[in-house]
Amino acid sequence: DPSGRVAATIIRSWVENGCGDATGWIAAVRNPDVGKVLAAIHLQPDRDWTVGALARLMGASRSAFAQRFATVVGETPAKYVLRVRMHQARQWLARDGMRVSVVAAKLGYDSEASFSRAFKRVMGVAPSHLRNGGGEQS
Structure with a gap:
C-alpha cells in the first residue's frame, strides 16, 4: 500500500528530527x-510470523532478537504481532x-x-459487535 509507505516515511522523518519520545514504537x-x-x-x-522468522529479518538469533x-x-x-493482527481484523470487520x-x-x-477469544481479549469487544454495526473501537 503506497499510502502506508508514505506514512511510514513521514513518521520516520518526524522522529528523526526529534519530535517523538524515545519509547515504544517511536523508539523502534x-x-x-x-x-x-x-x-x-x-x-x-496476516502472515504467520514466528520469532525465528522475525529474528532472521533482523539478522539475529531468536533470543537476541526477542x-x-x-x-x-x-x-x-x-x-506485538497479536495486537497488530487484531487491529487489522478490526478494519476488515468494521470497514470492509x-x-x-x-x-x-x-x-x-x-x-x-479461538479467533473471537483472542480478539475480545485484545480489543475488549467481540468481533461480532463490529461486524454487526458496532463501529470501530480504539
Whole structure:
C-alpha cells in the first residue's frame, strides 16, 4: 500500500528530527533493525510470523532478537504481532464488512471461536459487535 509507505516515511522523518519520545514504537522506528521488523509485520499482518522468522529479518538469533525487540518496543514480539493482527481484523470487520469466519481464516486461526477469544481479549469487544454495526473501537 503506497499510502502506508508514505506514512511510514513521514513518521520516520518526524522522529528523526526529534519530535517523538524515545519509547515504544517511536523508539523502534528510530532503530533500523527493529524498524525493518515492524515494517514487515505491518505490511503483512496476516502472515504467520514466528520469532525465528522475525529474528532472521533482523539478522539475529531468536533470543537476541526477542530481547532487543522487547527492550525497544516495550512488549514481546508475539504480543506485538497479536495486537497488530487484531487491529487489522478490526478494519476488515468494521470497514470492509468481512464475516468473522473469513477474518479468522485469513489470520490463520483454526476456529472462529479461538479467533473471537483472542480478539475480545485484545480489543475488549467481540468481533461480532463490529461486524454487526458496532463501529470501530480504539
